[in-house]
Amino acid sequence: MSTFAVMNLVPPSDWLLLAQSETAIRLIEWSLPETPLGWTLLVGGAALMIAFTVWMYLRDTVEHPPWVTFILTTLRLAVIVGLLLVLLNPQERVQRVVTRPSRMAILVDTSLSMADPQNAPPTTPDESWDPQSRAQAAQAALRDSGVLDELRKLHNISLFTFDGQLVEQAVFPQDSVLTGDSEDSDEGDDESEPEAQPSADESSSPNQLDPKTFKWNEVLQPVGRETRLGEALAELIRTQGGNTLAGVAVFSDGGLNAGVGEDAAIAAASRSEKPIRVATVGLGDVTEPANLMLTQVRAPSDVRYTVGREKQDPFDITAYLQATGMEGKQAVVKLLRHPADTEESTAAEIDSVPLRLPEDGSAVEVRFTEEPDTAGRFRYVVRVEPPAGIRDYRDDDNEKDLAINFVSRNTSVLIIAGGPMRDYRFSRNMLHRTPTFDVDVWLQTVSPSEVSMVSQDSSDLLTEFPRQFPLRPISDRLPETTDSPKTYDVVIAFDPDWTELAPEDLEHLSDWVRRQRGGLILVAGDINTPTVADDDPALEPVRDLYPVVLSRRILLDPASLAAEQPWPIGLTDAGRQSGYLQIAESADETSQFWNAFPGFYRVYPTRKPKDLATVQAVFTDPSAQSDGIPVLFATQQFGGGQVLYIGSPEVWRTRAYEEEYFNRFWVKAVNEVGRGRLQQGDGRAVILMDRTDFVIGETVRVRVQANDESGRPLTTGSLPMTVLNPAGRSVFPEGAELLPDPVNIGQFSGTFRAAVPGGYEISVELPGAETSESLSTNIDVAVPQLERMNPRQNRTLLTQIAEETSGEYLTVEQVQTRLPEIFSTSAAEATRIDEDLRTLWDRMWLLYAVLGCLSAEWLMRKLLKLA
Structure with missing residues (x-):
């Protein structure tokens, strides 16, 4: 038997009009024959039964009035209809129609x-x-x-x-x-409809x-x-498909x-x-398109300036350019400068370089070498002008600016040497004779009784690690007007014997690098460096400072002593761009020198660089790589400070080619690791930035480590912060605050979003009993080159x-x-969902009706004495 349904609410032609809705539908289903034979049997059987009933009562009641015939016939036919109703099995189905738009x-x-x-x-x-x-x-x-x-x-x-x-x-x-x-479609329906609900496909x-x-x-x-694009489209189809x-x-x-x-x-x-x-x-x-683009500009954020000195220490501003569609044409790169507190329109041109763009479209480096001429903060603008007669595709990538602070303050250097090695002697003399450096020396092979008999070029000759480090022992003898700092900015350790420092001294050194942005240069050597590689718990604070994992194999083994030839240094990509390795006047000259330099004979073996270290150069001798590739130069950010590792005490060999190369190496190395201390000076707070280069759209995190006027960690509620974008407008017109770090006492942090490219200036005010103190630093925000490459x-x-x-x-x-x-x-898709199925014939009243009709028929036949 098949099922036949009748929908008595909404016609199917209107289903698609019920977008974003649900509608109740009532269906009556009958179990009807599926074949012609079935229909023949059903209809024929019902007709025969009805005909037989009528014929029988016409014959049986021939002697009775017609009304008797009618009543008896009707009772019998009612029973037959009831049985046919059970046979056809009528059912009521209530369904919900969900129309998905x-x-x-x-x-x-x-x-x-x-x-x-x-x-x-x-x-x-x-x-x-x-x-x-x-x-x-x-x-x-x-x-x-x-x-x-x-x-x-x-x-x-x-x-x-x-x-x-x-x-x-x-x-x-x-x-x-x-x-x-859909309300018009529901007219005539007496029963209440279920409340419409959002469909599964419909967005909420x-x-x-x-x-x-x-x-x-x-x-x-x-x-x-x-x-x-591929990832986004695939995810959209996966999550929204259907x-x-x-x-x-x-x-x-x-x-x-x-x-x-x-x-x-x-x-x-x-x-x-x-x-x-x-x-x-x-x-x-x-x-x-034809486009000329400044991809990056690099320069130190702080430079030392010495009053009264005729020739200042030079610094480099390096610009990187990329051109398409202008191959072989001549562009012009200009350098301009203006005080940081004035508009860019006041910038004056101080240098200009004509540049023929490469035929192969490769990147170009342009370097400007400048000297500070006065103390103060200035903004330098690098601007590139496209070749004459060619329209540039974009002009917002033709200029970049950055802020440089000329600080009238020397760099104080503490040199610790395990012995009078050549690198120690040459670098000590050179740094001491440079007016922008104050050099204190602790030569560990000199006993206190021999100090009067020893001559060492230095501002102060020490016989032990300073008791009040980082305060210089000479600080109480410095005049108030001097440019000499009272605290150390950089420590250079030439293969020192760290066991001569007390445990609290090692902790002070580590804490100074991490919290006060101290700069540390570690030079590996023959005698004492192997001791650091041991698992002595007392040396754990200094071992953490090394950017590399030192090998326990000592340097003075027969293989290293038998080294008879130098091996070229293997510069990494980071090394080619590292500032302290740019020891010549131009990038080409620097590259030519390192390519021609024979290299070093020995290097201290290392197992690997640490996770946060950046390797600038490695040692290329294959026989020295049993424990891992020996690291020659590597840097590591340690908290707020910078650590430079030099794996061989043979930098002095660069003097054989040009003494100035050796001098530039050490001056740039000291300035680079001491940059954080230059920004802080002898103040009681420092801005700790994870980095100074960001890309547009990034969130910049600013941290400040601050002490109060008594030297204890500052616990004030918050610190006001000002951020100026490249246009000189405040990122926070209504002001912003750095909130205290709940874990690191004395640290405050906050964030902002770098929305436009260019140089940003960050200033933080420190509260004080008498006068407030201001800190400032600069960051550079650039457009990521991934989106500009093609x-x-x-x-x-x-x-x-x-x-x-x-x-x-x-x-x-x-x-x-x-x-x-x-x-x-x-x-759009309409779906019917079964809700309720009810058998209509299965009712007590129907059973009583059939039994009543049969009983009434039997009783009348008895009363009328019918057989």
Whole structure:
């Protein structure tokens, strides 16, 4: 038997009009025959029974009045009808119809490349050009063209953005004309309907907005540092796919430069429950534009200036350039300067370098060597001008600025030497004779009784580690007007015997590096360095300071003593860019020197660099690599301070080529590790920055280690902070505060977002009983080069994604007309869900009615004396 259903509430033709709703449907089902034979037997059998009943009572009641015949016949027929009702098994089924609306997703790229111009500029500067960005072109296509209104006639529109991650921004609901109102369809139904609930496919996002009032400028702001197109599209299909997803429209320049490739997205669209159609809208020009870009500018944030000194210590400002479409042309790189408290318009040009751009389009380094001429804070601006007659694709990457503070304060250096090795003697004499350094010396091989008989070039000759370190023993004899610091800035340790320092001295040294930004240079040697490699618990504080894990194999073994040839140093990429290894006047000269330098004979063996260390050079002798590649130069940030490790006491060999190379190495090394102390000076607080280079969009964390006026950790509630962006405007117009760290007493921290590229100045005020003290530091925020490497639209990639998902590639001009045509079919889906099934014949009254009819018929036949 088959089941026949009758819906008595809403006709099937209206189901798709019940978008985003649920409707109750009542069905009556009968068990009717499935074949002609079955129908013949059912109808024939029922007709025969009825005919037999009528014939029988006409014959039996021939002698009685007609009304008797009628009553008896009716009673018998009622019994037959009741039995037929049981045979047909009528059932009432109450169902719920859930109509899931058609959905469509729009995916918009918000990576930094979307800030590039939509159209490439003309080749010459005198032609007109509309510099509309790609993000603005996407906004205009979605906001002003009316395409969303057309799409909303059939679909709910979900807006997603992506760069490094996928983010749902808003839901624009389907137009009310098609979502409809189902109340008219429910007329005549007496029973109450279940309350409508959101369907499983329907977004529960609270951001159901009107496209006309939506804040497109804020949502589509290009801020992402990378473009994960394949990953974002695959995730969207995985999380939003289903039978009601009509398709996806992607607005992007196709700059996939991170995450999984496009194959993952194409596979996800194909493997979906229902294949997903993807239409791609290409943004940006497909041609290679001519562009000249400053990728990076490097310079020290603080430089020492000595009053009355005719020639100051030079410092380098290094700019890195990249050009496309201008190969072989001549550009000009200019250096300008102005006081930090004045506008950039007051900047004066102090140097200019004509530069012929490489034919192969490779990166170019330009170095300016400058000297401080007065104390104060200045902003240096590096500006590059494109070749004459060529229009630059972008002009916001042609200039970078940074702040440099000229400090009228010497660097105080404590030299600890386990013995009078050559590096110690040469560097000590050179640093002592340099006016910007104050050098105290502790030569551990000199006993207190021999001090009067020993001559060592130094400001103060010590016989032990300073008892009040980092306070200099000579500090109480310094005049008030001197440039000489009262505390140490840098400690240089030439293979020292650390066991001669008391445990509290080692703790003070470690704490000074970590909390007071002290600079430490560790030079490995033949005698005492092996002791550090041992597991002596007393030396654990100093062992933690080393950027490398030292090998326990001693240096004075037969193999190392038999070294008869030098081995070239193996510079790493970090070493080629390291400031202290730039010991010549130009980058080319420095590179030529290190390539020609024979190298060192021996190096202390190391097992590996530590996790936070940066290796600048390694030793290349294969026979010295049994425990691991020996590290020659390495640096490590230790708390707020900097540690430099030199794995061999043979830097003096550079003097054989040019004494100035040796001098520059040590001056730059001391200045680099002592930079943090130069910013702090002898003050009671210091700003601790994890780094000074950031990329746009990053969160910058600022930490301050502060003491009160008595030298104890500061416990005030908070510290006011001011952050000035490259335009000189405050990042926090209403002020900001650094909050105390609950774990590290005396530390305060806060964050801000680097929203625009350029130099930022951070200032923090310290409270004081009489006068407040101000700290300041600078950071540089750059645009990540990942988004600038290839500014062209990747039309090939976008076309591939569209074609392999049965979609279509569109230009932004085609969006208004073609996008509604591509997604002109609704994917709405109506589903009936069984709620309740009730057998209608299975009722007590029906049984009583049948029995009553039979009983009444039997009684009348008895009374009428019918057989």
